[in-house]
Amino acid sequence: MELKRILIVEDDADIAAIERDYLELGGYAVTIAPDGTTGLDAALHQPFDLILLDVMLPGIDGFAICKQVRAEKDIPILMVTARGEDVDKIRGLGFGADDYIEKPFSPSVLVARVKAHLAQYARLKPCADTPKTITVGPLTADPAARRITKNGVEVPLKNKEYELLFFLMRHPEQVFSREDLYELIWGLESMGDNITVAVHINRLREKIEDTPADPKLLQTVWGVGYRLHVV
Known part of the structure; x- marks a missing residue:
């Protein structure tokens, strides 16, 4: 079986080497790009299954790379961010990153996160028994095309935005906590940091709600979580 290919874009040679060694021990084929320019070129022109992308890079920063690749x-x-830098996390997620991991991190945690994201990505791909379309209120999802429209107009969604909204469309009116959504969509147990889910919910509201500040579709159930309401 062909190994999954991981691209590490990291300018710190010591950190990159540790990441590479542990990922290779985990059964992955790893390529290291030592700067943003090299990383962007590799990401766009070589076939990788996952990208591990540092934020601060010489040449082109991680945010610009993420935006172009996505x-x-x-x-x-x-995205690899400094611990506590919530602004970097939110920016990275806004540019289309699926998730982030904070420095310093345990190499074994890194491998587990990579494995979980690859597995979840494969699991969420359309399969033979996936319905052709799903309609909830003004929203219609076409899983084969990974496209969702509102009143016939396509909603421009990034990877995890689509997966989150599609999941909620398959479970209308059902309430899910942030922790539940993180585990179900990202394939990982929540570690008490809910920024990832909150950012994706807010971005979805900006795209599907007539008035994002007063959401009618993607509602908050205070103290519990979120639900997709059938209008």
């Missing part, structure tokens, strides 16, 4: 490819992107 516009052309549908693969998991994990």
Whole structure:
């Protein structure tokens, strides 16, 4: 079986080597790009299954790389951020990153996160028994095309935005906590950090609600979580 290919874009040679060694021990084929320019070129022109992308890079920063890659490819992107830098996390998720991992991190945790994202990505791909379309209120999902429309107009969604909204469309009116959604969509147990889910919910509201500040479709159930309401 062909090994899954991981691209590490990291300018710190020591960190990149540790990441590579543990991922290779985990059964992955790893390529290291030592700067943003090299990383962007590799990400766009070589076939990788997942990208591990540092934020601060020489040449081109991780945010710009994430934005360009996400516009052309549908693969998991994990941003590597400094611990506590919530602004970087939110920016990265806004540019289309699937998730983030904080420095310093345990190499074994890194491998587990990579494995979980690859597995979840494969699991959420359309399969033979996936319905052709799903309609909830003004929203219609076409799983084969990974496209969702509102009143016939396509909603421009990034990777995890689509997966989150599609999941909620398959379970209308059902309430899910942030922790539940993180585990179900990202394939990982929540570690008490709910920024990832909250950012994706807010971005979805900006795209599907007539008035994002007063959501009618993607509602908050205070103290519990979120639900997709059938209008």
